[in-house]
Amino acid sequence: MKKIILIGFMGSGKTSVSLLLSEKLNLPLYSLDQLIEEKYEIGFREYEIEMAKSLKDISFGIFDCGGGVVMNKIILDYLKEKNGIIVYLKTSFLEIKKRLKNDNQRPLFKDLKKAKKIYCLRRYLYENYADLIVLTDKKTVEEVSDEIISQI
Numbered sequence: 001m002k003k004i005i006l007i008g009f010m011g012s013g014k015t016s017v018s019l020l021l022s023e024k025l026n027l028p029l030y031s032l033d034q035l036i037e038e039k040y041e042i043g044f045r046e047y048e049i050e051m052a053k054s055l056k057d058i059s060f061g062i063f064d065c066g067g068g069v070v071m072n073k074i075i076l077d078y079l080k081e082k083n084g085i086i087v088y089l090k091t092s093f094l095e096i097k098k099r100l101k102n103d104n105q106r107p108l109f110k111d112l113k114k115a116k117k118i119y120c121l122r123r124y125l126y127e128n129y130a131d132l133i134v135l136t137d138k139k140t141v142e143e144v145s146d147e148i149i150s151q152i
Contacts (some may be wrong), residue, residue, distance in 0.1 A: 004027075004062050004063065004085055004152065005079050006087050007067075007088050008090065008126060009123070009126070011096035011106075013091065018064035027061050032048065035055075048066075055079060056081045063079055063084070065079070067122065070122055070129055085131045087132045087134060088126040088127060088130035089134055089144065090127075091135075
């Protein structure tokens with residue numbers, strides 16, 4: 001089994017899909033953001049590369065990456081080692097707005113103009129790095145995870 005690396009903008013379903021894939025495929029789950037937060041209290045972005053490097057030799061599992069992971073290609077290069085497949089959970093900005101309308105935990109999304117600008121910038125990076133693109137609009141977590149499983 002390959003390792004599956006999930007990327008996508010905030011609200012695209014990475015956390016939910018990764019949990020279900022981990023359960024369905026009986027594979028360990030690695031949430032980069034959570035692992036970094038557990039190890040370091042400050043300097044989150046500075047430690048993304050270090051964390052990716054420490055995980056590069058793992059040959060199977062589900063990897064849930066933060067939305068900004070595409071801003072530094074070396075992180076994805078490390079994660080992709082040992083047969084990693086990068087799956088982009090492609091979600092429209094309109095759908096993300098619906099999903100996050102009551103979410104107060106994401107400061108970046110409080111300014112919709114800024115969030116849209118970041119979304120547009122990252123969208124092309126997600127598509128460029130992806131080995132597989134899965135559309136998530138109007139799909140359940142179950143449907144998205146089944147589609148990933150069927151395509152890998």
